[in-house]
Amino acid sequence: MVVCMRRNGDSFIDSVIENITMDFVGFMLIVFAIVGAIFSWKVGFFRNEIVAPYIITFLMGLAVLGAFLIYFCGKRE
Incomplete structure (x- = not known):
């Protein structure tokens, strides 16, 4: 983890998690x-008539x- 450490002691992964917005999460969904x-x-x-409605409902x-x-939790600028 030494490679991922920044100067102030926070790890790179922590900074990535802080910068993930709900816009990105919604877009990825x-x-x-x-x-x-x-x-x-x-x-x-x-x-398959049995499985298809469940898959379509889940994806929708x-x-x-x-x-x-994206609409309600995204960053408003």
């Missing part, structure tokens, strides 16, 4: 939902949560 939908479509999960929930975080 939306990206994860889109990538998950593409992966599910390629694998063929959407053809992630996207809505991401949009909620």
Whole structure:
């Protein structure tokens, strides 16, 4: 961890965690939902009538949560 230490004693990882905003978290949730939908479509999960509604609901929930975080919890400048 000596390589990651800054001059004032805080580690690099601590500074990265402090700089992660809710905008970034929300954006990553939306990206994860889109990538998950593409992966599910390629694998063929959407053809299964039993599993597809649960996957679609989960991915839409992630996207809505991401949009909620971006809109309400993001940095206002």
